[in-house]
Amino acid sequence: MAEEQTAICFIDHQKHMVIDGRYLRDLEPATRNLIKSEYPSAKVTDFICDHDLLKYQLMRVDGMVKSDVKQTRKINRRLTRAMQSDDYEIVDVNENLERTLTMGQRISDAVARFGGSWGFIGIFTSVLIAWMFVNGASLFGIHFDPFPFILLNLGLSCIAAIQAPIIMMSQNRAADRDRMNSENDYHVNLKSEHELRILHAKLDNLTQNQLPHTLEIQKLEIEILGQIRNELDELHREKAGQFSNDQQDGEKDEKETSDQ
Numbered sequence: 001m002a003e004e005q006t007a008i009c010f011i012d013h014q015k016h017m018v019i020d021g022r023y024l025r026d027l028e029p030a031t032r033n034l035i036k037s038e039y040p041s042a043k044v045t046d047f048i049c050d051h052d053l054l055k056y057q058l059m060r061v062d063g064m065v066k067s068d069v070k071q072t073r074k075i076n077r078r079l080t081r082a083m084q085s086d087d088y089e090i091v092d093v094n095e096n097l098e099r100t101l102t103m104g105q106r107i108s109d110a111v112a113r114f115g116g117s118w119g120f121i122g123i124f125t126s127v128l129i130a131w132m133f134v135n136g137a138s139l140f141g142i143h144f145d146p147f148p149f150i151l152l153n154l155g156l157s158c159i160a161a162i163q164a165p166i167i168m169m170s171q172n173r174a175a176d177r178d179r180m181n182s183e184n185d186y187h188v189n190l191k192s193e194h195e196l197r198i199l200h201a202k203l204d205n206l207t208q209n210q211l212p213h214t215l216e217i218q219k220l221e222i223e224i225l226g227q228i229r230n231e232l233d234e235l236h237r238e239k240a241g242q243f244s245n246d247q248q249d250g251e252k253d254e255k256e257t258s259d260q
Helices: 029-038 050-084 093-099 103-115 118-137 150-259
Strands: 006-008 015-017 021-023 047-049
Touching (some): 029 050, 093 150, 103 118, 103 150
Antiparallel strands (some): 006 015
């Protein structure tokens, strides 16, 4: 029965209790592959003691930690480069338009601004009413544009013909402003999308790699602590046995001395 509970470690070639080690078939594939990388002839039916297994478990933990740190640094470098990237130019629209503004464009903006206000409507309406009242009632003997106010219609047509292209010039400048704002928005959105992709990659790496590795490391740590506890218990048993033997030897010597 005692022979069935013992096995020979294929590394140190010593006999150990089965509970003080593991068969390779019971190990995780990653740890088993580490062992086979140093011992290619090892079989899944071979036995390895906890003392030798501890080395490969620590190597496995160290490999996972280094892999996670390497991947995290790689993603952080990509994120840093993306945040510091200046391969596009954000244009200050107001400053750019103000710097390139000509006298004609300033006049067109002023005309469009005044022509689209209630002040212009009030002044224009007042002029029309005064014109028609003066010429219709012949006030003060003034009667230079009798009904149907042909001169007034000609003046209004000329004003409309001149005002329309001036307002269109101002609208073209507004279209340029909108285009530049759209380009700025495009560049900002493009950079934000790039940074979000990197952040998603970092979250994916965290959930798909680092968290499983953390759980696996914790599992290995528990196994390692159990192995250390078993070795400490064995040392305590050996010390207790040695102390008992020393005590028995001492009692035996005292008995022999008393007999003499």
